[in-house]
Amino acid sequence: MRLPINLDFFIKAHAWKLFLLTGAPSLAGVLLLFALFNQVPQALDAWPAWIVSIAAFLLSVLCAGLLTLGNGVMIAWMYALGVRLHEVESDRAMNFKKRLKILCLVDIILIALWTMLLANKILFFNMTFCTLLLNLEYLLRIVITYLVSKEFIFFEREGRGVFIETMGVFFHIYIFPYGIWFFQPRMQALMKKLDQAADLPEKAV
Numbered sequence: 001m002r003l004p005i006n007l008d009f010f011i012k013a014h015a016w017k018l019f020l021l022t023g024a025p026s027l028a029g030v031l032l033l034f035a036l037f038n039q040v041p042q043a044l045d046a047w048p049a050w051i052v053s054i055a056a057f058l059l060s061v062l063c064a065g066l067l068t069l070g071n072g073v074m075i076a077w078m079y080a081l082g083v084r085l086h087e088v089e090s091d092r093a094m095n096f097k098k099r100l101k102i103l104c105l106v107d108i109i110l111i112a113l114w115t116m117l118l119a120n121k122i123l124f125f126n127m128t129f130c131t132l133l134l135n136l137e138y139l140l141r142i143v144i145t146y147l148v149s150k151e152f153i154f155f156e157r158e159g160r161g162v163f164i165e166t167m168g169v170f171f172h173i174y175i176f177p178y179g180i181w182f183f184q185p186r187m188q189a190l191m192k193k194l195d196q197a198a199d200l201p202e203k204a205v
Contacts, residue, residue, distance in 0.1 A: 010073075010080040011191060015184040018077060023177055026070030032063040033118070064115035071111045074176050078148045079104045084191060085151050096151065103144050110137035145174045156190050 010018070047055075082100045086093035114133035149169040153161030172179030 007076070007080040007083065010077040011084050011188070013184075015181045018073065018180050018184065019177060021073045022070050022180075024070070025066045025073075029063050029066030029070060029115070032059065032066065035059075060116060064112055067115040068108065068112045072108055075104050075107055075111075075144070078144055078173065081187065082148050082151060085155050085194075087194075096147075100144070100147065103140060103147075107137060107140045107144060110140065142174070145170055149173060152187070152190070155194065 079100060083097055086097055110133055114130055114137060117130040149166050152169050153166045172183040
């Protein structure tokens with residue numbers, strides 16, 4: 001069983017591609033976010049209120065989209081990794097993939113919501129709610145990262161992984177722009193090993 005091509009890309013991609021796919025949209029979104037709170041309001045002061053409202057909304061959507069895209073690439077990468085580790089169907093694999101899929105979808109929704117609320121001053125009426133969404137997303141990201149890290153070590157160490165090894169992988173994944181340079185080659189080596197192990201029974205037949 002092979003991953004769909006859109007997910008298989010994340011497994012085979014070089015670290016620099018993933019770095020750019022996460023870093024470029026996120027950086028652009030952060031710069032636009034600063035612009036929304038600083039330069040843009042002054043530049044639109046001379047325009048009618050309805051034009052200002054539409055422009056602010058469109059720019060906030062763009063900002064939220066860029067930030068969601070940058071973070072979404074990381075979430076998609078973790079989902080692809082989790083699914084790829086569990087290519088062999090079993091009850092454990094099905095439960096893990098179902099749980100991972102739900103967590104990743106909820107995480108993406110939370111990212112889109114809090115970035116939209118933060119960027120759009122029209123909706124910036126409840127900072128407490130925005131902060132709550134942000135904290136929930138960070139907590140969910142920690143849970144997803146830990147689950148994927150734990151499964152990676154389980155397969156890499158053939159069921160003999162320990163907590164300290166799991167946390168090492170956890171920090172490499174969580175600090176994605178830094179850790180991906182070290183973890184992606186390691187992950188690809190494990191996938192090659194798993195592929196070779198899966199091919200052995202077929203050759204024996």
